[in-house]
Amino acid sequence: MGQVIAIDGPAGAGKSTIARNLAARLGYVYIDSGAMYRAVALSALRQGIDLTDEVRLEKLAHAAAIELQQDRRVCLDGEDITDAIREPAVTAAASKVAALPGVRAALVARQQQMAEHSNVVMEGRDIGTVVFPHARVKVYLDADPAERVRRRSGEQPDIAPESLAAHIAERDDRDRQRVQSPLVQAADAIYIDSTGLTALQVEEEILKLC
């Protein structure tokens, strides 16, 4: 089993940038677990699978060949889906399929395998609580809601900020309130509020824990 740095938190807290940079600095493998839920959601939408059909979605989560490449590209059954999984419809669907225990079990098992022979920095919602409860370093990364909307607005300038704020709030609510592995800070995770901090400052804080 490799070393694990677990970074959890709500949308727009800065997890991706920080996890990616940390992995590069430490020579660890970067894993975006959210991309796996997004890949399952994209596949479900394309196949017209009802997003509450847990039996079919669980099968899909087991069968889908999801590849997370180190240049951040994501492939599904050999197709590059990097941009497709960032579409708003897929973002909304990902949070719905992520609420299903069968889908989670399938993806969590794969996430655990990824750290069997490698050191990883993995970002998500349940990495420190469920996927790697014994991770060497656990961080719960947060930021003010307004700051999180500002960051996402920069990434998605074609969506009105009010609409983005509503979508983020809805998704965070669903991620926090689901029964299975809700977004919650692990008891032994370090809480970092990234509001007003640069990515570099947050990285330095985390490196002190390593």
Ligand code: DC
């Ligand atoms: O991090 P993200 O926005 O790409 O995640 C997409 C969705 O997947 C989001 O609604 C939360 C969910 N997710 C999860 O439930 N557990 C994870 N480990 C990662 C993401």
